Amino acid sequence: MSAPITPRKKRRNLQSDRKARCHQLYSSDDVIKLYEISRNTLTNWIAEGLPFADAEMRLFRGKDLNAFHARRRKRASGPPLAPFMANCFGCKGTHSLIDGDISIHPGRTPGMFRASVTCPHTRVPANKYVCSEEIDTIRKLREANPGCETRD
Numbered sequence: 001m002s003a004p005i006t007p008r009k010k011r012r013n014l015q016s017d018r019k020a021r022c023h024q025l026y027s028s029d030d031v032i033k034l035y036e037i038s039r040n041t042l043t044n045w046i047a048e049g050l051p052f053a054d055a056e057m058r059l060f061r062g063k064d065l066n067a068f069h070a071r072r073r074k075r076a077s078g079p080p081l082a083p084f085m086a087n088c089f090g091c092k093g094t095h096s097l098i099d100g101d102i103s104i105h106p107g108r109t110p111g112m113f114r115a116s117v118t119c120p121h122t123r124v125p126a127n128k129y130v131c132s133e134e135i136d137t138i139r140k141l142r143e144a145n146p147g148c149e150t151r152d
């Protein structure tokens with residue numbers, strides 16, 4: 001019933017986690033040389049979950065992965081911004097009415113307003129016409145948005 005607990009000799013196999021250069025790509029032979037291991041050991045590492053890229057197919061650079069996930073995190077952290085984007089004639093892009101400094105002016109049509117956000121690139125105002133319900137929503141989203149900049 002009671003199996004003897006033998007101390008495992010795994011520590012012997014542990015490698016430095018600083019041996020590989022973060023920005024380099026390694027072939028199998030490079031890895032074998034770098035860690036002075038056998039091809040079998042590399043096969044075991046792959047079985048244990050060491051990720052690898054097939055050079056003929058896809059390679060992912062570390063900085064691309066980080067940037068991708070930073071963008072996803074930023075998108076996920078706030079409310080959806082798409083409905084409140086103002087078209088910008090300065091940089092030809094769109095700017096969120098939820099971020100940054102906005103001003104709201106009465107429009108020509110009763111009940112409609114011109115929401116204006118300053119382009120961070122060209123400093124020209126980007127406008128979006130919104131109704132009063134939308135202004136309420138924008139105000140609520142801006143209050144809920146922790147990244148919203150304060151007036152200077």
Ligand SMILES: [Zn+2]
Pocket residue numbers: 088089090091092093094095119120121122126
């Ligand atoms: Zn712009």
